[in-house]
Amino acid sequence: MVARRRKREAREAEEKLPSPPGYSAIPIKFSEKQQACHYLYVKEHSVREGTKSTWPQKRTLFVLNVPPYCTEECLSRLLSPCGAVQSVELQEKPDLVENLKEPPSKFFHPKPVPGFRVAYVVFQKPGGVLAASTLKGPLLVSTESHRVKTGIHKWISEYTDSVLDPEALRAEVDTFMEAYDKKIAEEVAKAEEEEGVPDEEGWVKVTRRGRRPVLPRTEAASLRVLEKEKRKRARKELLNFYAWQHRETKMEHLAQLRKKFEEDKQRIELLRAQRKFRPY
Amino acid sequence: MGPAPAGATGESEVMEPILESIGKGGKKASSKKRTVAGSPVEGLLQPVKLSRAELYKEPTSEELNRLRETESLFHSSLLRLQVEELLKEVRLSEKKKERIDTFLQEVKQRILRVPSTPETELMDQAWLPAGVRVPIHQVPFTVKGCFRFLPPVQVTIVGSYLLGTCIRPDINVDLALTMPREILQDKDGLNQRYFRKRALYLAHMAHYLAQDPLFGSVRFSYSNGCHLKPSLLLRPHGKDERLVTVRLHPCPPPEFFRLCRLLPTKNNVRSAWYRGQSPPGDGSPEPPTPHYNTWVLQDTVLESHVQLLSAALGSAPGLKDGVCLLKVWLRQRELDKGLGGFSGFLATMLVTFLTSTRKIHTTMSGYQVLRSVLQFLATTDLTVSGISSCLSSDPSLPALADFHQAFPVVFLDFSGHLNLCADVTASTYHQVQHEARLSMTLLDSKTDDGFQLLLMTPKPMVRTFDHILHLRPLSRLQTACHRLKLWPELQDHGGDYVSAALGPLITLLEQGLGSRLQLLGHSRPPVPEWGIHQDPPKHRDSGALTLGLLLRPEGLTSVLEMGPEADQSEAAVFRQLWGSRSELRRFQDGAIREAVVWEAASVAQKRLIPQQVVTHLLALHADIPDTCVHYVGGFLDALIQGPKETSSTGEEALAATVRCYDDLSRLLWGLEDLPLTVSAVQGVHPVLRYTEVFPPLPAWPAYSFYERLREQASLAPRPDKPCPAYVEPMTVVCHLEGSGQWPQDVEAVRRVRAAFQLRLAELLTQKHGLRCQATATHTDVLKDGFVFRVRVAYQREPQILRETRSPEGVMSLRDTPASRRLERDTKQLPLLTSALHGLQQQHPAFSGVARLAKRWVRAQLLGESFSDESLDLVAAALFLHPEPFSPPSSPQVGFLRFLCLVSTFDWKNNPLIVNLNNELTVEEQVEIRSGFLAARTQLPVMVITTPQDRKSSVWTQDGPSAQILQQLVILAAEALPILEKQLMDPWGPGDIRTVFRPPLDMYDVLIHLSPRHIPRHRQAVDSPAASFCRGLFADPRPSPLMPVLGYDPPQLYLAQLREAFGELALFFYDQHGGEVIGVLWKPTSFQPQPFKASSTKGRMVMSQGGELMMVPNVEAILEDFAVLGEGLVQTVEPRSERWTV
Structure with missing residues (x-):
């Protein structure tokens, strides 16, 4: 292993780091102490013709293989020498649509445990992207001035953060429910308004809320109806009434026995193959 | 479907060893991707597909006959096929029979050619050649009479070989050698004279036969373990050595002994001779010697028995099948071996007895014979009401009552003189009865695969009984005999103090254990073999006497042994039994009674009260100190x-x-x-x-x-x-x-x-x-x-x-x-x-078993692949479906059966049905099984069905993967024999934690953790001598603050590792104080792959032969292990170079 590492170091010194076509590799490691590096593979974010992407063209850097201990702030700090960074977004897998929604509630969506991720880094100017592709590195995630917490320290601070304030939760629930109630009330009002009113072509929508409720449009309800029909039919049928029916029942019994016999034979065959008839 | 037999553990041909295949396709996906539809996987049952034409063709009369026969004679067609296969497996093949027959011819000729010797005094044994010793303990040595060797007048084959009911392995052929009348004298039945002559006869013959190149080995053994009756074992030379063992039994000429001299009430070993004293002048009668008499009698009836048996079984193949099945049944239960075992011969005699009483008909199938015999055994207590095959009503015949007085179990042969069960102890018979009863309920229940559980599952003692107890050294029993005043019995048994003491000791313990005990079984001393130049083994050489206790859970809760009221006459008996432990107590209802109170505070200690009882009683009555009692x-x-x-x-x-x-x-x-x-x-x-x-x-x-x-x-x-x-x-x-x-x-x-x-x-x-x-x-x-x-x-x-909601607006549930x-x-x-929770109320041992099982799985670092619930259900299955055992009453036996179940259950072809609250009917279970077969490929590797969860096996959906399960099976199969050996070792179990220590050599990387940050460090299998203070007070004090909840750094660390490197490696850890995380690289992820933006995680690009390939960046990952667990990780130890690509 050591020999291999030495060989690679020697090779790295003389030539450019190997990287997949279109990408350039930037070594990154946690701190000075570590020997080996991970490699960020970066390129300018571009999409095929016709695909929609909300990331700004020319200014977005696409980064692969971001180590788990590297946070958004950290990446922003590491890439800022290339140009002012507007935003950094870390994601599980490549996603063309920028996550513009407001961050999910911390009460209902706890932060997932990070693994290796991809990042979209948006620079303020297009020059940043180019500068980043030629970055030499190795980048250091944790330095004297900006220490990144890992291990015990990280878990303790996470634990402390996970103890949340119930009052804030209550406030959030209240606002959500207020909005929800309003939405439902509006829907109900709208439905009531439309009740019994024909549309342009004169059709009237029949709902459960109306004066004469109908069956709900669910799969279960339709299955129930079918089942009922079937039972009704079965009640009327006569069993073993005609001679041919009788004969068929007998034959059916025989067929069952045959099938069972075949199954048993197969089972025995298998057991014999596994030498399971040696009692001891 | 029950556990498959032991042979199933070596299924390596169907599941690859873990190291090669682990991680194939990831953990979760592997169970579903296991099979490609259409291609049959080896060793997996496929749903049967018969074409319509095949199913509905006109039946032939032959087919109809077979189907009808199956329905009437056998339980089901499966059972019929299984029985046929088994018989094929244990029966002797025709080819071997021929070889044995020619060998027997040779033997006969050789025997008849052994030269005769001149007559000498019995005590003068100088004529014996130097290389051979007399195969009998001659105590006391002085005995009257003369001996000379003459070739036998007749050599006859007796026993199961002739009947065609002998089963493999260990084929034995018994030859009866009728000694000429000239050798024997009147009164030879007295004072072991006959047995001494018999032994000398064999010794001389052994000497001559040993020189013959025909024989591979010539050794002595005891016939049926009776140490007065040696027999000579002959095995062929060369590659046939294991083919057959021919046993030579000398026997007296017919009608040499007068039957009336050998009644169970008669004495044939004189006290004066045996004890070397002059007869007590007070005229007290000599004690009867029933066992001695029986042994003599046994030799006289060898030939007539074989004639009778061949007449009865000769023309009825069903009966022979039945005898074979019975023999297998007995052997799986370890009941047939050793002195006083319920041998195959007894089973054959029982079948003939039942035929003569019309309980069995000659047209019955083997299965029906087995069933009838079991039914008879389950319902008849031969210790109380003996049976006799004798049909004559001759008034001169001895009464059954006489036999009951002399023997614990009575089953008379056709002559009405010989008790076939003379050596069988009451306890052995009760065990047979218990087993028969269990088997009958199993056969009647129809739910499980009775065949597997009845005939294919071994029931070793350690797995059958809740507690095991070894008495060693055996020489201690000699003093026990004296203490228990068993001189007449010693005289009767010819000095075999183990057999003499066994009966009284068992009675004593049964009495003392009372309501705590369901059944007390004992090991039967094995029948030794020895070379002809050696002295016969001593009684104490058979190791230890092992007793098994099957406990009654409801009796285990009380610490009190309530005796009779103080003024009653039974009080004296009670005091005599318990000695100083018995004390007068006044109870709440005002009664003053004798009582014994044991010290036990917890359930665990109460479970071990039998140990206190046993050691106390043995020390008090039999002078066996507790150092000689090893209680497991x-x-x-x-x-x-x-x-x-x-x-x-x-x-x-x-x-x-x-x-x-x-x-x-x-x-x-x-x-x-x-x-x-x-x-x-x-x-x-x-x-x-x-x-x-x-x-x-x-x-x-x-x-x-x-x-x-x-x-x-x-x-x-x-x-x-x-x-x-x-x-x-x-x-x-x-x-x-x-x-x-x-x-x-x-x-x-x-x-x-x-x-x-x-x-x-x-x-x-x-x-x-x-x-x-x-x-x-x-x-x-x-x-x-x-x-x-x-x-x-x-x-x-x-x-x-x-x-x-579908596009049309129909609401559906998915x-x-x-x-x-x-x-x-x-x-x-x-x-x-x-x-x-309800199960625990019924079976108090459930908690212990389930926890031991879980502990073991976790200690093997596999705990996180199995959900808590799935392991609990496996443990519950041991209680709900204990067949062929009874539900465990101690954690020890439960844990052994857990290991056995895990290692032998055929997870591929069977769902483990756990019938909680007995909610599933037989039909529903059949339905579950067929549904299982049809949907096998979509189901997880390990399928556990309960009444609430009949199809999907929710608790095993997320694992284990096939490889992890296979690893568990392997580990369990390894652990079981080790643990059983430890527990059955009479001199102590050694280090009981051995099987709980995980093998670490298979892991690629070990991550050592710092105990400082392992909160459950003290729970480790090898509990650390010192650990850290964890910030708790020992005594209660009110606390208004919420303690730190669920904070376990190793678990947090593992979650991070699995998230970051789950694609490249598997991580194993024991959550109960494990100090090490085992890492196993997934070989498939280490194959160089072409670049893909979605799978760069933790990999790097390398140029290989001009092509750019992605390989895992192992050096950096190893350092990441340390970075992610900063403070927790002590060292990261890479152990193999397997990842170098």
Whole structure:
């Protein structure tokens, strides 16, 4: 292993780091102490013709293989020498649509445990992207001035953060429910308004809320109806009434026995193959 | 379907060894991707597909006959096929028979050619050649009479070989050599003279036959273990050595002994001769010698028995099959071997007896014969009402009562003189009866595969009995005989003190154990073999006497042995039995009685009261000190004892927790100010079904050890201190009533639930002063030092999660992962918990077994692949489907059977059906099985079905993978024999923790953790001598602050590792104080791959032969292991170079 590492170091010194076509590799490691590096593979974010992407063209850097201990702030700090960074977004897998929604509630969506991720880094100017592709590195995630917490320290601070304030939760629930109630009330009002009113072509929508409720449009309800029909039919049928029916029942019994016999034979065959008839 | 036989463990041809195949396609996906549709996997049953034409063709008369026969003679067609296969396996093949026959011809000729010797005194044995010793203990040596050797007048084959009922392996052919009348004299039946002559006869013959090159080995043995009757074993030379053993039994000429001299009431060993004293002048009668007489008698009837048997069995193949099956049945139960075993010969005689009484008909099939014999054994107690095959009503015949007086078990042969069961002890017969009863219930139940369980499953003693007890050294029994005043018995048994003492000792122990005992079994001393130049082995050479105790769980709860009232006459007997332990006590009802009280505070100690009883009684009555009694019952208890705990195995702590939970649920029920009422409170945590390995202890935190979060009134760990104690909140599901007010939208339901959690916390704090902490999904409640996590649940929520609306607007219900998870956590888990809680009330040993099993799986670092519930269900199966055993009453035997079940169960072709509360009918089980076969490829590798979960096997959905399961099977198959050997070793188990230590050599990388940050460090299998303070007080003190909950750095670390490197490696860890994480690289992920943007995680690009390939960046990953676990990780130790590509 050591020999291999030495060989690679020697090779790295003389030539450019190997990287997949279109990408350039930037070594990154946690701190000075570590020997080996991970490699960020970066390129300018571009999409095929016709695909929609909300990331700004020319200014977005696409980064692969971001180590788990590297946070958004950290990446922003590491890439800022290339140009002012507007935003950094870390994601599980490549996603063309920028996550513009407001961050999910911390009460209902706890932060997932990070693994290796991809990042979209948006620079303020297009020059940043180019500068980043030629970055030499190795980048250091944790330095004297900006220490990144890992291990015990990280878990303790996470634990402390996970103890949340119930009052804030209550406030959030209240606002959500207020909005929800309003939405439902509006829907109900709208439905009531439309009740019994024909549309342009004169059709009237029949709902459960109306004066004469109908069956709900669910799969279960339709299955129930079918089942009922079937039972009704079965009640009327006569069993073993005609001679041919009788004969068929007998034959059916025989067929069952045959099938069972075949199954048993197969089972025995298998057991014999596994030498399971040696009692001891 | 029962466990498959031992041979199944070596199924390596169908499942690849773990190292090569682990990680193929990832853990979760592997179970589903296992089979490509259409290609049959080896060793997997496929649903049968018969074409319509084949199914509905006209039946031939032959087919109809066979089908009809199957229905009437056998249970089912499967059973018929199985029985036929088994018989094929154990029967002797025709080819071998021929070889044996030619060998027998040779033997006969050789025997008849042995030269005769001149007559000498019996005591003068100088004529014997130097290389041979007399195969009998000649004590006392002085005996009258003369001996000379003459070739036998007749050599006859007797026994099962002639009948065609001998079974493989160990084919024995018995030859009876009729000694010429000239050798014997009148009164040879007296004082062992006949036996001495018999032994000398064999010794001379052995000397000559040993020189013959025809024989590979010539050795002595005892016939049926009776040490007065040696027999000569001859084995062919060369490659046929294992083919057959020919046993030579000399016997007297017909009608040499007068039958009336050999009645069980007669004496044939004179005390004056045996003890070397002059006869006591007071005229007291000589003690009868029934066993001695029987042994003489046995030799006289060898030939007539074989004639009788061949007449009875000769023309009835069904009876022969039945005898073979019976022999297999007995052998699997270890009942047929050794002195006093219920031998195959006895079984044959029993079949003939039942034929003569018309209980068995000659046209019956082997299966029916087996069934009838078992039925007879189960219902007839030969120790009370003996049977006789003798048909004549001659008044000169001895009465059955005489035999009952002399022998514990009575079964007379056709002559009416010989008790076939003379050496069988009452205890052996009771064991046979017990087994027969178990087997009958099994056959009647029709649910399981009776064949497997009845005939293919071995029942070794250690796995059958709850507790095992070894008496060693055996020489101690000699003193016991004297103490118990057993001189007549010694005289009768010719000095065999083990057999002489066995009966009285067993009676004594049975009496003492009383209601605690269901059955007391004993090992039968094995029949030794020895070379002809050696002295016969001594009685003490057979090792140890092993007793097995099958306990009655209901009797184990009491510490009191209540005796009769003091003034009654029985009081003296009671005092005599218990000696100084018996004391007068006054009871609450005013009675003053004799009583014995044992010291036992916990359930674990109560389980071991039999040990106190046994050691006390043996020391008191038989002079056997407790150093000579090695009691094996509680050795494994140490593994489920809490840290610093020695007396209890945690049942008490679990009960205390459950009581606290009951209080809490009462409080929840009583809450009145909730907008909706509570409709159900159900525990779901393993503690609440008694299966948590280490029960939680109330936590009283020392504040100085923690960071205080003032606003939230809770504690948090401090970086500068060792990791605080691990407090796991116990989850309780609290269902609220349904109401139209609940919103019908997933997000909104979650918000409403959160509001309820807040309200619950508020109310519990206000009304009952409990410290609560609410979050969006649960409310943590601190009560009496325990923390409960109350989750509010809404019945309809899984339903809402399932609803999907098709484009046409039709609402349909489809399972989603979220709905399944919710349904599992709020519906199925509470049901399971309450069912297992109920099981614990029925079987007090359940908790111990389930916890030991879980402990073992976790100690093997495999705990995280198996859900808690799946292991609990496997343990429950041992109690609900114990066949062919009875439900375990001690954790030890339960754990052994767990290992056996895991290692032999055919997970591929069978679902493990756990019939909780007996809800599944036979038809439903059949349906489950056929459904299983049809859907096998879509089901997880390990399928456990319960009445609540008949199709999907929810508890094994997320693992284990095929490789992990296979690894568990291998480990269990290795652990079982080791542990059984340790427990059956009469000199002590050695290190009982051996099987709990995981093998570490298979891992590629070991990550060593610092004990400072392992909160459960003290729970380790090898408990550390010293560990860190975890910030708890020992004694209760009220605490207004919430302790640190569920903070376990190794678990947090593992979660990070699995998230970051789950694609490249598997991580193994023992959550109970493990100090090491085992890492196994997945070989498939280490194949160089072309670049893909979606799979760059932790890899780097390398140019290989001009092509750019992605390979895992191992050096960096190894360093990441240390970075991610900073503070926790001590060292990262790479152990193999396997990843170099």
